[in-house]
Amino acid sequence: MTLKKATLLIIIILLIDQISKFYIKTHFALHDRIEVFSWFQILFVENDGMAWGTKLSDFISGISDRTAKLALTIFRIVAVIGIGYWLVTSARRKSPNILIVAIALIFAGALGNIIDSVFYGILFDDSYSQVATFIPKQGYDTLFHGKVVDMLHFPIWQGFLPQWIPIIGGDYFTFFEPVFNVADMAISSGIGMLIVFNKKAFHQEELEETSKSV
Template sequence: MSLKKSLGLILAILLIDQVSKFYIKTHFELNDSYHIASWFKIYFVENDGMAWGTRISDFIPFISDKVAKLSLTIFRIVALIGIGYWLFQTTKRQGDKLLVSAISLVFAGALGNILDSVFYGVLFDSSLGQVATFLPEQGYASLLHGKVVDMLYFPLWKGYLPEWIPFMGGKYFTFFEPVFNIADVAISIGFVILIVFNKRVFRKEIQEEKENTLLGETQ
């Protein structure tokens, strides 16, 4: 896949992601929901954390939310630069199409959530108890402290777990509980491709490494 096609895929995902988030922000109050089916609903939540609604404080409880948010945003930007460089180099050496597609998906998803984190605090006011206003006089947060918009919720199964299950037995459980967005889906699909098809997508890189090793041994 060429860099041009890769950029086209990234822009398409980014457009779908940002349009869906903009619609939710300007039509839903925080925690509003719209039931599409018993197992799927649009449920508007915001999170300061990582993909699938997780937060840094879930892993490092002693860090403040403000510091955690700023640190995560900066980390995302640095990671995005690294992913972008990887994508550029892979297309430059005409890497496997599936590999380029996977990197493009991860890049698009990461960029989509970064836009929320960097700009949404300035572009919108609070969604708590009201529908947010686009370009208000004052946003709900400063630059780099915006919240990621999530809205896709798939409670496929709800019920009490059997008593024999260790630690969780007898507890009420929802599968799948995390609320997510299009960017999260793109990132997840990209990583699944890299894991499941790793032998294929990295075949050319492995072959080139072997050839370079043999070339070095013959010199």
């Protein structure tokens, strides 16, 4: 795959991701939901931290949530620059298509969530008990302190677990509980491709390294 095609893929994913987030932000109040099917809902939540709703401050004592949020956003920006460099290098080396597609998916997803974290705090006002306004007089937070918009929820099964299951037996359980977005799907798909097709993705690089050492 050429770099031009990879860039087109990234643009398409970013457009779908940001359009869906913009629609949710400007049509839903926080925690509003629409049941599409019994196993699929559109549920508007905002993620202020890392994956699964955790925060950097949960792991590092003595650091405030706002400082942790800023540090996490800066780390994401540095990481996406590194992923972009990896993508350009792989495309120029004519690496396997599976590798280039996977990197492009991860890059697009990471960049999509970075846009939320960096800009959404000043582009929208808050969504508590109201539908947010785009470009208000005052946003809900400052630059680099935006929240990531999530909306895809798949509660495929809900119910009480059997009592015989250790520790969590008898608890109410939902599968699949996390709420995510298109960017998250792109990142997960890219990582999944690298894991499942690891040998195919990196076979050419291994051959090149072997030929150089001979």
